[in-house]
Amino acid sequence: MTKKIFSIAVFSALSLLPLAAFAQKNSCLDCHSGLEAELKAPAMSFAQDIHQQFGLTCKDCHGGNPAQASEDKAKDKTFKGAPKRTQIPEFCASCHSDAAYMRTFNPRLRVDQFSQYETSKHGQLLKKGDAKVAVCTDCHGVHGIQTAKFPKSATFPWNIPQTCGRCHADADYMKPYGISTDQLTKYKDSVHAHALFEKKDMSAPTCNSCHGNHGAFPPEVKSIGSVCRQCHPSTGELFAKSPHKKAFDDMGQSECEACHGNHKIERPTTAMLGTTDKAVCVQCHDKGSKGYQAAGELKTLLDGFDARIQKEGATLVLAEKKGVEVSEPAYRLQEVNTVLVSAKNLVHGLALDEIRKKLAEGEQTLADVGKASAAALDEAKFRRKGLIIATFFLALFGLALFLKIRSMRKPA
Amino acid sequence: MKKIGQNLFTYVDERFKLQGLFDFAKHKKVPEHEDSFWYYFGGIALFLSGIQVATGIMLLLYYTPSIEAAHESIQFIMSQVKFGWLIRSVHSWTANILIGILFVHMFSTFFLKAYRKPRELTWITGFFLLILFMAFGFSGYLLPWNELSYFATRVGTDIAGSLPFIGKWLKGFILGGTSVSQATLSRFFWFHVALLPLAAFTVIVIHVLLVQILGMSVPLRLKDKKVKEISFFPDFIYKDALGWTLILVLVGVVCVFLPWEVGKKADPFAATPLGIKPEWYFTFMFTTLKLIPSHVLFIEGEQLAILAFMAGGIFWMLAPFLDRKAARERPSPVFTWIGIIVLLYIVVMTVVTYTVPKL
Numbered sequence: 001m002t003k004k005i006f007s008i009a010v011f012s013a014l015s016l017l018p019l020a021a022f023a024q025k026n027s028c029l030d031c032h033s034g035l036e037a038e039l040k041a042p043a044m045s046f047a048q049d050i051h052q053q054f055g056l057t058c059k060d061c062h063g064g065n066p067a068q069a070s071e072d073k074a075k076d077k078t079f080k081g082a083p084k085r086t087q088i089p090e091f092c093a094s095c096h097s098d099a100a101y102m103r104t105f106n107p108r109l110r111v112d113q114f115s116q117y118e119t120s121k122h123g124q125l126l127k128k129g130d131a132k133v134a135v136c137t138d139c140h141g142v143h144g145i146q147t148a149k150f151p152k153s154a155t156f157p158w159n160i161p162q163t164c165g166r167c168h169a170d171a172d173y174m175k176p177y178g179i180s181t182d183q184l185t186k187y188k189d190s191v192h193a194h195a196l197f198e199k200k201d202m203s204a205p206t207c208n209s210c211h212g213n214h215g216a217f218p219p220e221v222k223s224i225g226s227v228c229r230q231c232h233p234s235t236g237e238l239f240a241k242s243p244h245k246k247a248f249d250d251m252g253q254s255e256c257e258a259c260h261g262n263h264k265i266e267r268p269t270t271a272m273l274g275t276t277d278k279a280v281c282v283q284c285h286d287k288g289s290k291g292y293q294a295a296g297e298l299k300t301l302l303d304g305f306d307a308r309i310q311k312e313g314a315t316l317v318l319a320e321k322k323g324v325e326v327s328e329p330a331y332r333l334q335e336v337n338t339v340l341v342s343a344k345n346l347v348h349g350l351a352l353d354e355i356r357k358k359l360a361e362g363e364q365t366l367a368d369v370g371k372a373s374a375a376a377l378d379e380a381k382f383r384r385k386g387l388i389i390a391t392f393f394l395a396l397f398g399l400a401l402f403l404k405i406r407s408m409r410k411p412a
Numbered sequence: 413m414k415k416i417g418q419n420l421f422t423y424v425d426e427r428f429k430l431q432g433l434f435d436f437a438k439h440k441k442v443p444e445h446e447d448s449f450w451y452y453f454g455g456i457a458l459f460l461s462g463i464q465v466a467t468g469i470m471l472l473l474y475y476t477p478s479i480e481a482a483h484e485s486i487q488f489i490m491s492q493v494k495f496g497w498l499i500r501s502v503h504s505w506t507a508n509i510l511i512g513i514l515f516v517h518m519f520s521t522f523f524l525k526a527y528r529k530p531r532e533l534t535w536i537t538g539f540f541l542l543i544l545f546m547a548f549g550f551s552g553y554l555l556p557w558n559e560l561s562y563f564a565t566r567v568g569t570d571i572a573g574s575l576p577f578i579g580k581w582l583k584g585f586i587l588g589g590t591s592v593s594q595a596t597l598s599r600f601f602w603f604h605v606a607l608l609p610l611a612a613f614t615v616i617v618i619h620v621l622l623v624q625i626l627g628m629s630v631p632l633r634l635k636d637k638k639v640k641e642i643s644f645f646p647d648f649i650y651k652d653a654l655g656w657t658l659i660l661v662l663v664g665v666v667c668v669f670l671p672w673e674v675g676k677k678a679d680p681f682a683a684t685p686l687g688i689k690p691e692w693y694f695t696f697m698f699t700t701l702k703l704i705p706s707h708v709l710f711i712e713g714e715q716l717a718i719l720a721f722m723a724g725g726i727f728w729m730l731a732p733f734l735d736r737k738a739a740r741e742r743p744s745p746v747f748t749w750i751g752i753i754v755l756l757y758i759v760v761m762t763v764v765t766y767t768v769p770k771l
Contacts, residue, residue, distance in 0.1 A: 323671040325490035325497060383498075387668040391661055398657040405650050408642075 045144035116215035186264035225255030238349035274299030319376030329372035437645035450520035526629035558675030696761035
């Protein structure tokens with residue numbers, strides 16, 4: 001009980017901490033708190049703002065003298081008011097590009113956001129006078145700015161697709177730029193979104209992972225491979241050594257995107273391989289060509305191995321349902337599956353011999369799992385047979401007892 | 413052959429004086445009437461206790477009481493040891509069936525008022541046996557060191573910790589520290605294989621001795637009637653053996669079709685899984701603690717519930733002394749109603765635990 005009271009007291013004190021900053025005279029907040037709608041908003045949301053937590057107040061951005069009670073005196077000659085939308089990046093950069101100043105708050109914080117922004121598509125258009133493009137406040141907010149580590153922040157990984165989508169999924173807003181607005185919808189169906197939203201994997205890529213954040217720009221055909229390599233380096237290396245590399249370069253094709261797509265990157269399966277209509281190989285390789293033949297072989301090889309894994313997995317599940325402990329072979333089957341995943345990755349290198357070699361590594365384990373799963377099913381059968389035999393003898397014993405008891409009831 | 417047997421018996425009898433025991437068993441009579449069915453639950457409980465000892469000793473051959481190896485050793489028993497799956501499943505299933513049988517035995521004794529003078533001590537030792545076997549269950553549940561048992565133990569010891577005055581000390585004593593750890597597993601193992609068996613064996617000996625000395629109680633309504641009697645040996649033992657055989661078949665069927673699971677290894681850093689609950693025989697208390705308001709008048713709800721259970725337990729244990737009418741061989745409907753209410757409460761709360769989602 002004492003603990004609870006203490007916890008409530010500490011929690012209450014911590015909740016009130018931000019208000020402590022307002023304990024000093026601040027006429028900006030005094031007046032704005034009494035105003036309506038958007039003029040009241042800054043006073044209400046600033047308590048949660050990261051700047052406020054570092055001890056900054058209204059005058060640090062807007063100038064003026066909050067110590068003065070009257071509006072005239074508070075808005076002295078240092079008063080800057082609210083910047084125009086087109087001035088916002090420079091307005092924020094006046095502090096955020098000043099390394100010496102930023103060091104006093106957070107020495108690890110980068111100070112190149114503005115220079116990056118100037119190279120971004122947003123920055124370039126802003127320079128041309130387009131006030132519709134994203135500026136700092138569109139992504140970070142205005143007076144309730146939060147660090148990107150805060151889960152409610154618009155720049156927290158979970159929230160980034162929605163933050164970008166506010167403009168990029170709005171068909172009317174994007175009409176003048178002539179670009180598609182289906183990126184958000186497509187991304188939500190991707191394997192990356194699945195990892196981010198379903199598995200809560202914070203390292204899963206969102207918009208800024210591929211396009212950059214402050215320097216956001218659509219990657220060019222040549223740089224797509226480099227973007228994907230940030231997370232898939234071994235795949236990139238294999239591709240670079242493969243015959244596809246030169247062919248793609250000669251055709252001016254983007255590396256990964258040509259087969260996997262961009263925003264809607266689905267979970268890769270062997271359905272992408274082979275010679276069926278769904279296979280990506282047939283986009284370039286005509287029937288009868290060497291590549292066409294190799295595509296078919298690849299698919300047969302990988303699907304054959306996968307089918308055997310699935311078969312053993314199903315047998316183990318069945319044995320487990322019948323009550324046999326199979327965690328050891330199930331674990332070993334996972335090892336075989338890891339071999340298959342590695343072999344699938346080797347597809348990017350297009351070396352069939354390497355793939356065969358890799359699959360051979362899992363052969364022995366797969367054979368062992370096969371024996372173990374068959375033994376598990378035999379064990380289940382043995383148990384049931386044993387039960388029938390034991391029950392038969394117990395029933396005989398029970399019947400003998402029953403007859404004996406009945407005979408005892410009869411008068412001598 | 414018969415002569416060899418006789419000679420052997422004579423040799424043993426000359427040294428251990430067994431004939432007296434056989435004569436006692438032969439001459440001992442057991443009443444037989446329409447309620448004598450309930451007598452057999454005591455024998456079944458004793459039989460299951462024997463299975464517990466035998467399978468428990470066998471499990472000790474392979475079980476390792478350390479947090480690094482406990483789960484692995486159970487997995488080894490279940491998958492590699494010849495008939496290990498059977499021995500462990502029999503041990504776990506019979507433990508649960510045994511507690512169920514003990515509840516049946518206790519309530520049948522209560523409703524037949526078999527606790528009345530001079531069998532008060534038989535009732536009290538029986539009550540202690542139920543508590544001891546529940547402690548067996550609680551300590552044994554943690555030993556596989558799997559996710560469910562780990563978190564159920566955490567919840568269980570938290571409840572013990574909320575007891576007024578002694579809660580903090582008691583929790584620390586049970587856990588051997590502030591959280592479920594190696595010290596807890598060592599303690600629970602020690603309780604399970606050393607202290608509790610010694611205590612249970614002692615109390616079982618007293619309980620069985622009392623039953624043998626005082627004989628079976630005849631229900632109140634038959635006290636003035638002439639009741640048929642059968643000999644304890646072999647007639648009653650034959651019937652007992654039939655009950656044991658049926659139970660053995662039941663245990664065999666559940667062990668083959670539903671072997672006791674190993675579960676995921678406990679991860680102390682993982683979040684508590686949803687819907688964690690203790691073994692079924694604790695759930696009526698567990699659910700009460702969940703449903704009771706946080707405060708009842710001036711006292712914390714949880715503490716009130718625990719105190720009520722403790723008071724209820726003491727009342728239940730002292731029933732032979734409080735039921736004055738039964739002690740005078742007269743019907744005592746008030747105690748019958750108390751028994752019905754207690755039984756209904758336990759059944760309803762247990763059913764609620766498993767049927768109400770997100771409790």
